[in-house]
Amino acid sequence: MTGNKLTVITEDNRQEIIKAVLDSVTSKHTRRAYERALTEFLDWHTQQGKPGLTKAIVQAYKTYLQDQGKTASVINQTLSAIRKLVREAADNGAIDPILANGIANVKGIKSETLPAGRNITQGELLAMINICIGDGKSGARDAAIIAMLYACGLRRAELVNLDLGDYDPATGELKVLRAKGNKQRTLYLNNGARDALEDWINVRGNDEGSLFLQIRKGDHMKFNRLTTQAIYHVLQNRAKQAGVKDMSPHDFRRTFVGDLLDAGADIVTVQKMAGHADVSTTARYDRRGEEAKRKAAELLHVPYNKG
Numbered sequence: 001m002t003g004n005k006l007t008v009i010t011e012d013n014r015q016e017i018i019k020a021v022l023d024s025v026t027s028k029h030t031r032r033a034y035e036r037a038l039t040e041f042l043d044w045h046t047q048q049g050k051p052g053l054t055k056a057i058v059q060a061y062k063t064y065l066q067d068q069g070k071t072a073s074v075i076n077q078t079l080s081a082i083r084k085l086v087r088e089a090a091d092n093g094a095i096d097p098i099l100a101n102g103i104a105n106v107k108g109i110k111s112e113t114l115p116a117g118r119n120i121t122q123g124e125l126l127a128m129i130n131i132c133i134g135d136g137k138s139g140a141r142d143a144a145i146i147a148m149l150y151a152c153g154l155r156r157a158e159l160v161n162l163d164l165g166d167y168d169p170a171t172g173e174l175k176v177l178r179a180k181g182n183k184q185r186t187l188y189l190n191n192g193a194r195d196a197l198e199d200w201i202n203v204r205g206n207d208e209g210s211l212f213l214q215i216r217k218g219d220h221m222k223f224n225r226l227t228t229q230a231i232y233h234v235l236q237n238r239a240k241q242a243g244v245k246d247m248s249p250h251d252f253r254r255t256f257v258g259d260l261l262d263a264g265a266d267i268v269t270v271q272k273m274a275g276h277a278d279v280s281t282t283a284r285y286d287r288r289g290e291e292a293k294r295k296a297a298e299l300l301h302v303p304y305n306k307g
Contacts, residue, residue, distance in 0.1 A: 144200035151193035153256030
């Protein structure tokens with residue numbers, strides 16, 4: 001206990017504090033993950049029979065998760081949720097702010113796992129765009145979606161939240177104003193991506209509102225914003241039509257980062273373009289190290305002869 005402040009999150013105040021944490025998170029996926037992580041942590045904490053919430057308790061829970069075989073990403077997300085929890089508890093007078101800061105300093109663990117998904121080849125990209133060209137309003141829209149996912153590395157939520165006014169046709173400047181973590185950024189469209197978007201805008205018209213609109217059967221366009229699930233559907237449909245393997249929106253983002261780094265772009269610049277909070281996240285998509293390892297492997301010779 002520090003001073004006269006409580007060091008306990010009780011059954012009476014825990015739901016209120018958890019709700020405050022969840023209300024501060026914009027992503028539905030993150031809210032669900034945080035709610036599950038916090039509930040599991042507080043249940044575990046109650047089972048320990050120790051009323052105090054301390055840095056040592058949180059460190060012990062981190063060790064417990066490691067012993068349970070939880071991945072680095074799960075453990076780090078759990079610690080992130082706990083940090084938000086204790087800060088909210090401190091704001092509500094449930095625990096001492098100094099104690100909260102100590103708990104918030106429990107370090108995560110380094111992840112050496114490769115990023116999920118796969119890289120998209122130029123051939124696959126070309127095949128999907130060619131399928132879209134000439135396929136009416138939906139084709140113009142889908143070609144622009146595919147082009148922007150690759151050329152801008154947008155998250156699917158960022159893509160569907162774009163408005164027409166976020167794009168400047170005079171300069172090719174695109175403002176991503178509703179980005180993850182409320183971190184806005186500016187991107188620039190060039191060559192084919194810019195052409196694809198402007199062809200779609202010519203079809204869409206210049207009325208204010210969502211950049212990408214719903215298109216019903218019969219090519220009837222509605223001024224409703226697409227959902228993130230609709231982006232998945234667009235990619236699945238166009239991949240099937242083009243005869244290429246299934247791909248996710250994140251596969252485009254992964255390829256965007258990898259291709260920029262392969263082309264010699266500075267990693268800090270790519271970090272800013274991708275909207276990564278930490279350059280180490282960008283580095284996980286760096287394929288150049290794999291090529292160096294591939295070339296190094298060719299230097300060794302195994303004298304095996306099948307006869």
